[in-house]
Amino acid sequence: MSNLIQAAGDQLREKVGAALRALIEEGAFPQAELPAFAVEIPADKTHGDFACNAAMVSAKAFKNAPRRIAEAVCAKMDLSGTYFDRCEVAGPGFLNFFVSDRWFGETLQAIAAEGADYGKSGVGAGQKVMVEFVSANPTGPMHIGNARGGAIGDCLASVLECAGYDVTREFYVNDAGNQIQKFGISLEARYLQLFKGEENVPFPEDAYHGEDIKVHAKNFAAQYGDKFVEADAEQRRKALVEYALPINVANLKTDLEKYRIRYDVWFMESSLHASGAVKETIDRMKQRGLTYEKDGALWYKASDFGGEKDEVLVRANGYPTYFAVDIAYHWNKFAVRGFDKVINVWGADHHGHVARLKGAMDAIGLAGDKLDIVLMQLVRLMRDGETVKVSKRSGKSITLVDLLEEVPIDAARFFFNLREPNSHFDFDLGLAVEQSSQNPVYYVQYAHARICSIVKNLAGEGVAARACNADELAQLRAPEERELIRHLAAYTREIEEAAKVYDPARMTRYAVDLATLFHKFYNACRVKGEAESLLQARLHLCICTRTVLKNVLSLLKIEAPEVM
Numbered sequence: 001m002s003n004l005i006q007a008a009g010d011q012l013r014e015k016v017g018a019a020l021r022a023l024i025e026e027g028a029f030p031q032a033e034l035p036a037f038a039v040e041i042p043a044d045k046t047h048g049d050f051a052c053n054a055a056m057v058s059a060k061a062f063k064n065a066p067r068r069i070a071e072a073v074c075a076k077m078d079l080s081g082t083y084f085d086r087c088e089v090a091g092p093g094f095l096n097f098f099v100s101d102r103w104f105g106e107t108l109q110a111i112a113a114e115g116a117d118y119g120k121s122g123v124g125a126g127q128k129v130m131v132e133f134v135s136a137n138p139t140g141p142m143h144i145g146n147a148r149g150g151a152i153g154d155c156l157a158s159v160l161e162c163a164g165y166d167v168t169r170e171f172y173v174n175d176a177g178n179q180i181q182k183f184g185i186s187l188e189a190r191y192l193q194l195f196k197g198e199e200n201v202p203f204p205e206d207a208y209h210g211e212d213i214k215v216h217a218k219n220f221a222a223q224y225g226d227k228f229v230e231a232d233a234e235q236r237r238k239a240l241v242e243y244a245l246p247i248n249v250a251n252l253k254t255d256l257e258k259y260r261i262r263y264d265v266w267f268m269e270s271s272l273h274a275s276g277a278v279k280e281t282i283d284r285m286k287q288r289g290l291t292y293e294k295d296g297a298l299w300y301k302a303s304d305f306g307g308e309k310d311e312v313l314v315r316a317n318g319y320p321t322y323f324a325v326d327i328a329y330h331w332n333k334f335a336v337r338g339f340d341k342v343i344n345v346w347g348a349d350h351h352g353h354v355a356r357l358k359g360a361m362d363a364i365g366l367a368g369d370k371l372d373i374v375l376m377q378l379v380r381l382m383r384d385g386e387t388v389k390v391s392k393r394s395g396k397s398i399t400l401v402d403l404l405e406e407v408p409i410d411a412a413r414f415f416f417n418l419r420e421p422n423s424h425f426d427f428d429l430g431l432a433v434e435q436s437s438q439n440p441v442y443y444v445q446y447a448h449a450r451i452c453s454i455v456k457n458l459a460g461e462g463v464a465a466r467a468c469n470a471d472e473l474a475q476l477r478a479p480e481e482r483e484l485i486r487h488l489a490a491y492t493r494e495i496e497e498a499a500k501v502y503d504p505a506r507m508t509r510y511a512v513d514l515a516t517l518f519h520k521f522y523n524a525c526r527v528k529g530e531a532e533s534l535l536q537a538r539l540h541l542c543i544c545t546r547t548v549l550k551n552v553l554s555l556l557k558i559e560a561p562e563v564m
Contacts, residue, residue: 001120002110003492004103008050008083009039012097016054019076028072032061041490048088048096049103049486055093066093104482105473107489111544112467119491119551124165124499130333131157133345134256135172138248139183140210142255142400145347148379148425150400151416153345154261155504156374158555163499168339170265171252172329175245176273177322182207184237187244190217191236195229216244255400259409260557272328278320281328281364282313290363300324305359308352327360334366343502345374348422374502376421383429407432410558414441417508417556435564440512444549445561447515451546452562454527458539463528468540472533476541480521484541487517488548495555504556511552518545 016037023029037054055070062069070093077087083103088096111118133153136146154169161167174180186207193201194217203209220243228236249266256263272278285291285300292299296316300323303310313324333342346353354375358368381388381398388398403412411432418440419425437443455465476485491510498506527538550560 001114001117001122001492003121004083004107004110004489005041005493008099008103011082011084012039012050012052013037015077015079015082016052016073016095019073019078020054020058022076023072029058029062029064029069032058034058035061042096045483045486047090047094049099050084050097052095052097055089055095059093069093070095101474101477102470103489104476104485105470107485108468108473108476108540108544111488111547112540115547116551116554118547119495119555120162120164121492121496121499122164123496124160124163126164126166127340128168128338129160129165129341129343130168130170130337130339131160131343131345132170132172133157134261135174136252137179138173138175138245138252139179139186139208140212140248142252144379144381144398144400144403144427145376147259147400147403147412148416149345149347149376150256150259150261151413152374152376152421152504155413155417155507155556156343156345156502158557159495159498159504159507162495162555165341165499168264169262170267171256171263173249173266173268175249175268176270177325180241180245181237183245184241186213187217187220187240188233188237190214191220191240192229194218194221195226212248216240216247220244258404259400260413267329269325269329272325272332277332278325278328281331282320282324284331284364285313285327288364300360300363302356302359305356305363307356307359311356323356323360326357327364330357330361330371331364331366334361334370339370341370341372343372343374345376345421348375348377351375372502374421377424379416379425379427381429382426388429410445411439411441413556413558414444414508417504420503420505440508441558442564444511444515444553445559446564447518448546448549448553448560449562449564450522451518451542451549454522454542455539455546458528461528463535463539465539465543466536468533468537472537473540475534475537478521478525480517480524481538481541484514484517484521484545487514488544491548491552507552507556511549511556514545514549514552518542518549 016039017034020029020034024031035057037052037057039050039052042048042051055066055073058069059066067089070089073095074087074089079085079087083099083106084097085100086098088098090096131153133156134142134146134150136142157167157169185204189201189203189207190213193203217240220240223243224239228239231239253266282291282298290301291313292301297312298314300311300313311323312321314320330342333339350373354373358371361368361371407429415427415432416425431439435442437446458465476482494506494510498504521541525538527535527542529535530538553560
């Protein structure tokens with residue numbers, strides 16, 4: 001796929017390097033190894049479209065002032081056949097380069113040719129990457145933190161796919177361990193209360209008090225009656241969990257699909273126990289001398305591998321800890337399923353677990369640096385400047401379902417990706433439903449719809465868009481036109497950067513900036529009423545902008561409406 005910024009940057013590196021080598025051969029500068037230099041895009045476009053610090057970093061090697069080196073390079077460089085018109089020397093020795101009409105025209109031609117594929121990159125080279133996100137406790141509905149984690153994880157996975165990685169989305173179902181035992185105890189108490197009365201069956205203080213537990217108990221009783229009232233407690237809890245847990249997991253899937261999230265894999269924690277993978281992992285750690293026994297428990301020497309303290313792997317009662325299971329799970333990810341990189345999206349309250357899990361990967365013979373953790377801060381819901389903590393409908397903590405009943409899915413997915421994951425975020429419920437330019441998702445969608453309206457209205461007057469040649473596109477020289485095209489050209493690079501730093505919020509910022517630049521262009525440059533060739537060139541620019549707006553919204557799984 002095309003990346004005109006990369007192509008231009010590569011040309012500059014080649015031309016600057018060739019000029020420096022030629023100057024050395026001519027004896028203008030002493031023989032020396034060329035230092036690594038950077039080609040960047042300056043924030044201030046009066047400093048050129050690209051800037052290079054080659055002269056600055058070469059001063060010591062060439063025993064010359066940077067300004068003199070820059071002037072020599074500028075004089076020696078041949079820019080014919082490149083995307084550049086000219087080179088200028090600025091300040092103490094910066095090399096500033098200005099792209100030609102050809103670069104702007106080819107950017108638009110690439111967008112028109114590639115359409116929905118524009119922006120895609122091969123930088124990932126097909127590496128196998130897993131993104132594990134949400135992985136909410138299956139004992140109840142998803143809360144608002146899961147809503148943010150879902151939007152971030154899913155959009156991050158889409159960014160990585162667009163950048164050329166082979167991505168698997170995974171949900172880890174904690175269907176074993178303490179929380180499931182607690183789930184069973186909660187269900188059991190509600191079930192027995194139906195037959196023996198609430199006054200005769202105390203409800204455990206630390207059990208799950210949600211209304212969903214009562215609903216499960218009632219439905220279970222409707223199906224099985226009092227069959228399990230006098231049964232063995234373990235048998236009764238097992239039956240209740242086996243009944244309710246699949247329903248909860250199915251509800252998780254339904255709610256997430258409504259949120260436009262589809263997982264490739266739903267991985268059950270219980271499968272690690274059933275397959276013997278947990279035991280094998282513990283045995284592997286024993287064999288590597290990573291464990292010792294103390295107070296009847298088996299401990300892992302975590303402090304030898306970056307942990308703050310040693311950790312229990314197997315409790316004195318013989319049950320493995322969550323940490324032991326987590327190590328087994330990640331062994332499965334890397335050693336069994338062969339992922340090149342694993343990315344976990346976790347709440348920020350898990351930050352203490354990061355170093356010890358990465359250290360455990362190193363300890364058992366895997367590469368801890370192949371495991372990356374995206375820490376996500378809490379979100380605060382706001383309405384009319386006040387913090388919202390409970391649902392209007394249920395009077396309980398707001399769940400994902402509650403949120404999507406009040407806020408459009410487009411707004412939820414866009415808003416949760418407005419800030420980088422590791423930043424606190426205030427979600428304004430009022431703004432999310434507002435139809436104004438203050439609402440960022442509405443603002444971006446309106447830009448797309450506005451372009452659709454322009455194209456439709458011109459077609460109604462008999463003006464159909466057509467392909468434009470290089471000379472026609474060269475007419476797009478207004479500052480607003482050039483700035484818009486530069487931003488369109490930056491889309492692929494933005495995808496690659498977002499994938500590199502695991503920050504899908506770069507895509508929402510890109511979309512808002514693109515909408516702003518389009519509105520600025522439209523207000524400054526007429527489309528209708530111009531000479532035919534200029535009209536077509538500007539219409540071509542509009543359509544290319546629409547294509548990129550739709551591409552970035554599609555990546556975020558947000559609608560690109562044609563009418564608003």
